Amino acid sequence: MSQAIRSVLGVQVAQARKVIISGRSILTAIHKTPVLGPVRVQALGLFGDEQADLSVHGGLEKAVYAYPSEHYGFWNAAREEAGVAGIDGALAPGALGENLTLQGLLETDVWVGDVLRFPNCAFSVAQPREPCFKFNAAMGFNKASKVMAQSGYCGFYLSVDAPGTVQASDVFELIPGPRRVGIPERFQAQMFKHMR
Helix, strand or coil: CCCCCEEEEEEEECCCEEEEECCEEEEECCCCEECCCCEEEECCEECCCCCCCCCCCCCCCCCEEEEEHHHHHHHHHHHHHCCCHHHHCCCCCCCCCCCEEEECCCHHHCECCCEEECCCCEEEEEEECCCCHHHHHHHCCCCHHHHHHHHCCCCEEEEEEECEEECCCCEEEEECCCCCCEHHHHHHHHHHHHHC
């Protein structure tokens, strides 16, 4: 039985900068831009990438944020329904704040502790992303975080197992870990905790 090819569609980084969100000046690095060629992978993330709020992003457990490309159609439709898609067109890789836009790997396919082995580096799946008000601003509508919570289309954070390089078009392999907690279950638990 053949496995689907899993690959990187885009690698994105950003420097933290101040933007106006709901009338306030907020430091954020959610607006990722594509990088061509190999990008150095270090213990705390990709070279050239910053996190604005280290209490919720970054560190060893949240070094790199990966997001399935398969969900982009969903988000384009959600933005259109909210009346914002016509403003700036379809979303490009990195628009959800991810460092790695992946093809062929959904949240339902991964468990905490699984390893993604790339040709020149390796990552471990650490935890799902939790949406916040900055995500609402990036998507252009105030209910984007709620839509992420309801859909489960959260993506996942990776820790760096083996530093090296990663680039768009890299093919990678999923190596199962202990398989105790899946990303969807962990995400639901986190969202329930916030709703209490």
